[in-house]
Amino acid sequence: MRRLSVKLADRSYSIVIGERALDRLPDELSSLAPTRLLIVSDQNVAPRYAAALARKLAALAPVTTKVLHAGESSKTLATVEQVLDALFECSADRKSMVVALGGGVIGDVAGFAASIFMRGIRFVQVPTTLLAQVDSSVGGKTGVNHAAGKNLIGSFHQPSLVVADTATLTSLPTRELSAGLAEVIKHGLLADEHYFELVESRMSDLLACDAGLLEDIVARSCEIKADIVARDERESGERALLNLGHTFGHAIEALAGFGTWLHGEAVGCGLCLAADLSRRLDLLGGADVDRIEHAVARARLPTRIGGLGRSDALRAMAGDKKAEAGEVRFILLERIGRAVQRRVPADALDATLRAGGYT
């Protein structure tokens, strides 16, 4: 069992990582003295874990469970309203807490609902997918999608606790495991070359859910993210580096229709496009680009997603949150282990999109 902390003054919190970390949740929560607990989960995760978790937590406070439809299509304001209604129905007050039990979508929706219920109540992240454990459960970004794009409505609202039970990963479909590896690769690429080497060299063990290795990976990824978040909680600078591959990835998700590709799959492809663009701007060598593509492919992620329109992609990226006055800034790689934020000339971007199979 590992314990990390995200250092954010009065919003600091712990991340507890390990096999059967879920068993620790009641103890961890008891000092937070919730008056009521609302577990928010989805149709895939709830049947496996929700009832047992509710039983464990019942000694702390009255527990209610709200089950949402699984998948990206639940990241809407309408779903957030369902969670708010459930909070009112169970007579939640300002000292009540939301427990987000599931993947990234559940954490984003439940965390956003918690952030606007009575102007903000506390919530706990219990991520059950690799993607949520290594990335989305840490850092306090919450939100939903809008027709105009991904994660465009939301808030910064830090959890009071994150409990990542790596035992939940063994029941994960392979496709979900691969999706999580996209963020793991990203962390190595933007911050730690040795970590990238570890991940690329042990990809098959990761895909086979080696328990000790998974715990190492979740811990190191959380550490990288927690350090960056602690230095720049609201993304006024360095935190933007965590968006490596995401400007492309968000555009892929939006153009293909939310839910067609998993977020991690779109990010995997986005990492390859970001590497290609970095090479075109003479930041990265061709061998490194190949190495990145190879790692993405070994994680069983798409390195190319064709059939999308170049002009549609450019429009989608101009509407991204990172755009200012229509100008997009990209996160690029100077080398493996070091990312930078840059404005990009239109012709280089166009060349990358062409090479990536955009029509």
Place this chain on the structure above:
Amino acid sequence: MRRLSVKLADRSYSIVIGERALDRLPDELSSLAPTRLLIVSDQNVAPRYAAALARKLAALAPVTTKVLHAGESSKTLATVEQVLDALFECSADRKSMVVALGGGVIGDVAGFAASIFMRGIRFVQVPTTLLAQVDSSVGGKTGVNHAAGKNLIGSFHQPSLVVADTATLTSLPTRELSAGLAEVIKHGLLADEHYFELVESRMSDLLACDAGLLEDIVARSCEIKADIVARDERESGERALLNLGHTFGHAIEALAGFGTWLHGEAVGCGLCLAADLSRRLDLLGGADVDRIEHAVARARLPTRIGGLGRSDALRAMAGDKKAEAGEVRFILLERIGRAVQRRVPADALDATLRAGGYT
């Protein structure tokens, strides 16, 4: 022209108060360098001020205006979505700003939309009612109503600037002016006996819109509120005192149906109930209770709103944001000029409601 500041570290901002303060808005905004501006207003206010304001601001950035239905019925998540849609339609980005031009409802809705658009963009409060100028535009509380009660969904999101043009008050219906005086009386009662004396002695001048006096009143009320907010931004303690009269007031609004009574009218009556309850707990003398009722009546506000059910009122108050595990804390008066937060025995509360005409 007066300038106050709300001291909140990196979220500090100015309040500019005076006749024709609106003329100063372009200069004040220029240093904030917005990429786009969305003016949010309502059907009553927009015809009078929106076009002129848009013209003044056009030199700073492209300006779009979104006009909402007037009144409390607009304080819904659905209206917030309309504002978000308008932001996407005008290609707003993270450096764009929302200008809330109107009363408390517009400030609450536009501010909340700004707080969740791309996880928070800046906004400016341009309050045009007395209630918004002396109270709701300062302090960063934003939000909307839920079927379960008033202001139950929202966020803390400080404006970047407040511009209160007292000239806009001269065109205000008398009923709206009175509603604002409820918060003015409240500020005197909870923080400053001399201010209360000034307000009670010059009530007829206030109702006649004496320009110099209005500027004094808006400035002093903003000062009282800004000081409290600076010490307790998120209402973990002292800020709760600003809810004097509001636990009763919110229950009246909910039971009578949102929009039946103006917020300030319900608060006026709530102040009388809070005074009565304070007397029953031996905090306040009978003469002070009479004096408070007299001031509320002279402001042409209701001192009693009958015909509501006692048990319904108790249920509504138990669901208030200030309740914890079903127990409501009331803000009471120790004397005129000094408020305290207290748990209240059920029989005293019941007696106050009976005396207040609840059936």
